[in-house]
Amino acid sequence: MRKEEILPIFNEMARKVFNGQNEKYKRKRKYQGFYCCSDEEVEGFLKIFEKLIAERERVDYDFFIKLFVEGESEGLDED
Amino acid sequence: MKINRMKLVNWKVFDEAEFNFTEGINLIEGNNYSGKTSFIQALYFGLFNETLYKELTARELKKEGEKDAAVELDVSDGIDEYRIRRNIRGDKQVSISSHLYKLNDKGEEIEELESVSRKKEVLKKLPILLGISQDYVKNINFIQEGSIYQFIFQPKYKIEDDINEMLQLDYLGKIDGFCNDAIKQFEKDIENHENKSKDIKNFLNKNRDKLESLKIDLVEKESQIEKLSKLIKESKEKIKIYEELEDLESEREDIIQNYESISGTIDDTSQEIEELQLNLDEITKLEDLFNQLKKKVDIFDKNKTQIKNLEKENETLRLELTKIDKEVALSQDKTNQLDEHKKNWQKLENKMKSMNTIKEKLKTVEKELENYKNITEELDEISEKIIQINEIIDNFKKGECPISHETCPVASQLIDDKLKNLKVVEQERTSLEEKYSEMRSPESEYNKLKTQIDEFKYMKKDIEEISQQIVDIEVKIENLPKLIERHKDLKIQKTNIDEKLERIKEANAKLEKDYNEYIRVEERIKDKNNFINEIEDKKRDLEELKREQLQIEKENKIKIKEIEEFKEANKLEDVSEIHNEQKKIKSWDKELRNSENVIIKLNSDINYINEREKELLEPYTTISELEDTLYKAVHNKYRVIFFQDTLRETLSELKMRKLREIKEICNQMWAKFKATSGMESIDWDEANFIPYIRIGGHERNIYQLSASERVMVYFSIRAALLSKLGPNYFIIADNLLGAFIKPNQKIFLDLLKDVVNKTDINQIIFTGFEISPEFKCENKIKI
Numbered sequence: 001m002r003k004e005e006i007l008p009i010f011n012e013m014a015r016k017v018f019n020g021q022n023e024k025y026k027r028k029r030k031y032q033g034f035y036c037c038s039d040e041e042v043e044g045f046l047k048i049f050e051k052l053i054a055e056r057e058r059v060d061y062d063f064f065i066k067l068f069v070e071g072e073s074e075g076l077d078e079d
Numbered sequence: 080m081k082i083n084r085m086k087l088v089n090w091k092v093f094d095e096a097e098f099n100f101t102e103g104i105n106l107i108e109g110n111n112y113s114g115k116t117s118f119i120q121a122l123y124f125g126l127f128n129e130t131l132y133k134e135l136t137a138r139e140l141k142k143e144g145e146k147d148a149a150v151e152l153d154v155s156d157g158i159d160e161y162r163i164r165r166n167i168r169g170d171k172q173v174s175i176s177s178h179l180y181k182l183n184d185k186g187e188e189i190e191e192l193e194s195v196s197r198k199k200e201v202l203k204k205l206p207i208l209l210g211i212s213q214d215y216v217k218n219i220n221f222i223q224e225g226s227i228y229q230f231i232f233q234p235k236y237k238i239e240d241d242i243n244e245m246l247q248l249d250y251l252g253k254i255d256g257f258c259n260d261a262i263k264q265f266e267k268d269i270e271n272h273e274n275k276s277k278d279i280k281n282f283l284n285k286n287r288d289k290l291e292s293l294k295i296d297l298v299e300k301e302s303q304i305e306k307l308s309k310l311i312k313e314s315k316e317k318i319k320i321y322e323e324l325e326d327l328e329s330e331r332e333d334i335i336q337n338y339e340s341i342s343g344t345i346d347d348t349s350q351e352i353e354e355l356q357l358n359l360d361e362i363t364k365l366e367d368l369f370n371q372l373k374k375k376v377d378i379f380d381k382n383k384t385q386i387k388n389l390e391k392e393n394e395t396l397r398l399e400l401t402k403i404d405k406e407v408a409l410s411q412d413k414t415n416q417l418d419e420h421k422k423n424w425q426k427l428e429n430k431m432k433s434m435n436t437i438k439e440k441l442k443t444v445e446k447e448l449e450n451y452k453n454i455t456e457e458l459d460e461i462s463e464k465i466i467q468i469n470e471i472i473d474n475f476k477k478g479e480c481p482i483s484h485e486t487c488p489v490a491s492q493l494i495d496d497k498l499k500n501l502k503v504v505e506q507e508r509t510s511l512e513e514k515y516s517e518m519r520s521p522e523s524e525y526n527k528l529k530t531q532i533d534e535f536k537y538m539k540k541d542i543e544e545i546s547q548q549i550v551d552i553e554v555k556i557e558n559l560p561k562l563i564e565r566h567k568d569l570k571i572q573k574t575n576i577d578e579k580l581e582r583i584k585e586a587n588a589k590l591e592k593d594y595n596e597y598i599r600v601e602e603r604i605k606d607k608n609n610f611i612n613e614i615e616d617k618k619r620d621l622e623e624l625k626r627e628q629l630q631i632e633k634e635n636k637i638k639i640k641e642i643e644e645f646k647e648a649n650k651l652e653d654v655s656e657i658h659n660e661q662k663k664i665k666s667w668d669k670e671l672r673n674s675e676n677v678i679i680k681l682n683s684d685i686n687y688i689n690e691r692e693k694e695l696l697e698p699y700t701t702i703s704e705l706e707d708t709l710y711k712a713v714h715n716k717y718r719v720i721f722f723q724d725t726l727r728e729t730l731s732e733l734k735m736r737k738l739r740e741i742k743e744i745c746n747q748m749w750a751k752f753k754a755t756s757g758m759e760s761i762d763w764d765e766a767n768f769i770p771y772i773r774i775g776g777h778e779r780n781i782y783q784l785s786a787s788e789r790v791m792v793y794f795s796i797r798a799a800l801l802s803k804l805g806p807n808y809f810i811i812a813d814n815l816l817g818a819f820i821k822p823n824q825k826i827f828l829d830l831l832k833d834v835v836n837k838t839d840i841n842q843i844i845f846t847g848f849e850i851s852p853e854f855k856c857e858n859k860i861k862i
Contacts (some may be wrong), residue, residue, distance in 0.1 A: 006733065013728035017721060045722055052254055059250075064257040065264075068722070069715060 080209045084153040089145040091117035103857035105844040115846035120814045125152035138173045222812035229791040234781045239768045245804045258723035265716035272709035278696045297681045307671045321657040331638040338631040348621045355614045362607045372597035379590040391579045396573045403566045410559045413552040458511045468501045483702035509605040744799035748833045787823045812845040828854045
């Protein structure tokens with residue numbers, strides 16, 4: 001499966017899920033800041049996913065968590 | 080990728096065979112056991128150095144009884160052409176070597192790109208050059224006979240597996256698993272943080288009121304301490320002023336003490352002056368006594384001089400007496416000596432007399448000595464004669480002379496005479512020798528006598544000296560009576576002097592006491608001036624002290640005034656007030672310390688609460704930090720959930736899209752197929768992946784289709800998948816038509832043509848037997 005083919009779908013699905021969740025948690029405004037993702041984060045997830053696809057050969061749990069928790073840091077590309 | 084050629088050597092049923100392939104459909108046709116499956120296996124082994132079925136070993140691929148086997152594949156990537164060669168060597172222990180070459184336009188090897196000799200080692204450049212991955216090709220590009228039958232019986236799973244394989248769903252599924260783990264981990268963290276948060280909140284709720292009251296108490300105590308400190312400070316300042324007053328008082332006390340000490344000194348000095356005056360009076364009295372004593376001492380001194388003179392005189396006399404005594408003794412010695420000399424002189428005279436006799440005797444001896452010399456000479460002559468005679472006698476005895484009495488009576492007579500003469504001579508000699516021995520003693524006596532005469536010569540000198548001495552001594556002895564007379568006179572004179580001396584000494588012994596007293600008094604009188612000076616000094620000191628006393632009195636008055644003024648200025652009472660102030664400070668200090676202790680206790684309680692709070696918060700420093708971490712964990716959890724949801728949605732969407740695309744391709748392939756088979760279109764139940772076919776306007780479940788129909792559906796789906804997912808557009812299938820009856824074969828072969836024409840698939844290599852002769856394709860190979 002080619003990366004170019006899969007990434008747009010992931011991005012599209014991320015929007016869909018984001019909108020769905022936003023709708024779902026709209027009433028619980030108290031948690032909105034934490035339970036829902038921001039627009040920037042949705043963009044960030046695409047990067048995480050892209051990195052996971054690119055690093056397919058060496059992906060493991062620690063790598064996944066590192067990527068996920070520190071995904072927005074500059075160290076991402078170095079890994 | 081496209082396969083152009085395959086060459087086999089000692090491969091199963093093949094001794095040596097070469098096959099060329101073209102684009103489009105390549106049919107390998109053969110009967111049972113003709114080597115169709117071996118052919119497919121050779122293709123697979125050539126590409127991947129592995130048997131198609133795990134159970135099969137490389138050794139089993141060789142022709143029976145042959146030691147070595149080889150497979151050679153020429154492949155192209157559309158631009159360049161490469162050759163893969165695999166050699167299987169050995170009988171029991173098989174070794175495999177692989178080589179990759181680049182080919183030129185004529186199909187000749189121009190460069191060896193890679194070579195490996197180990198059994199399981201792979202040619203690394205192969206997947207890079209041709210873009211093939213072993214797993215992918217094995218499951219997608221190779222259609223094994225078994226998988227066809229598997230689909231026939233379980234169509235759902237097979238299709239789903241293929242789609243999953245092509246979409247790499249196993250990998251994405253793994254990430255989904257990671258998401259699950261992460262969510263669990265975050266939930267665990269959240270639980271921990273929440274529990275911690277709960278604990279700390281409970282603790283704070285319980286202790287908040289206590290902490291507040293402790294803090295109020297603390298403030299109260301602190302203000303109390305401040306007050307007390309102020310009071311103590313004031314009191315200390317007061318004490319300082321009192322201390323100044325105390326200093327002034329003590330200075331005044333010093334002045335008084337000084338005054339008293341000076342008064343004491345004045346008294347002492349006056350007393351000392353009085354004592355000195357008394358001593359002076361006593362000395363004045365002693366002066367009279369001194370004058371009296373002085374007279375006596377003068378007599379004493381005179382006596383002493385007289386004694387000295389007398390003793391001197393006495394000594395002269397004594398010396399003279401001694402001298403006379405010595406002279407008398409010497410005269411007596413000389414008299415004795417004279418007698419001795421006289422005796423010696425007599426002896427010497429006698430000796431002189433005997434000397435004359437000796438001289439006469441000596442003359443006789445000298446005469447005898449003269450004789451002796453003559454006799455000696457005579458004796459020598461006789462001895463010579465004797466020797467001569469003896470020689471003659473010896474010669475005669477030896478017979479050297481043959482003369483005998485009979486032969487020569489004259490000679491014999493001569494000899495006899497001679498012998499007689501010899502006896503006479505011998506007798507003469509003996510007598511002379513005796514005389515000679517006698518004569519030897521007068522010679523020694525002569526010598527002795529000569530020595531004695533020499534001694535007498537010296538003795539003569541002595542006699543002369545002694546005679547002179549005797550004359551001197553006799554003169555001296557004549558003066559001796561005069562000396563004895565003088566001795567007597569001197570002795571009388573000495574006795575008189577001794578008596579006088581005795582008397583004077585007695586008188587002086589009596590005067591000695593007075594003399595001693597005189598010395599003592601003299602010493603005492605000498606001190607008189609010292610006493611006078613001392614008294615004057617003391618008087619001066621006394622005056623000085625009195626002046627000082629007056630000065631101190633003045634100072635005292637000034638100090639009293641100063642103290643009064645200081646008291647008035649600072650409104651002070653008595654100095655003893657200082658003790659009251661000190662007592663006050665003590666009590667405040669105690670109170671202060673109590674308050675401080677209470678503060679310590681309060682602080683320790685507050686600290687305990689704070690510490691406990693800190694402990695509960697560990698490893699966080701503040702509650703907000705803990706809350707931040709909690710929120711972060713919650714946020715992360717929901718982020719992962721979001722990611723997982725998105726991933727799942729993506730996968731499901733992908734599948735759907737792929738299925739739709741595949742469906743479209745399948746239906747395109749079926750354009751002609753529809754006319755011949757009546758199958759209008761293919762579709763899927765998206766929930767469970769079970770395909771169904773539309774025939775004659777009716778939907779038919781795959782389970783309602785025949786085996787050959789199911790194979791056609793399966794093949795078209797596989798071809799569509801491969802066409803959609805790439806990147807290698809070739810299909811190799813073993814016994815693809817096994818399930819088909821001949822009429823259906825034709826329909827399927829038409830489908831294959833449609834696959835090549837209407838999709839990206841450009842090469843199909845498949846085996847089969849009993850294929851309809853009407854089937855025409857690009858390349859037909861009979862084996």
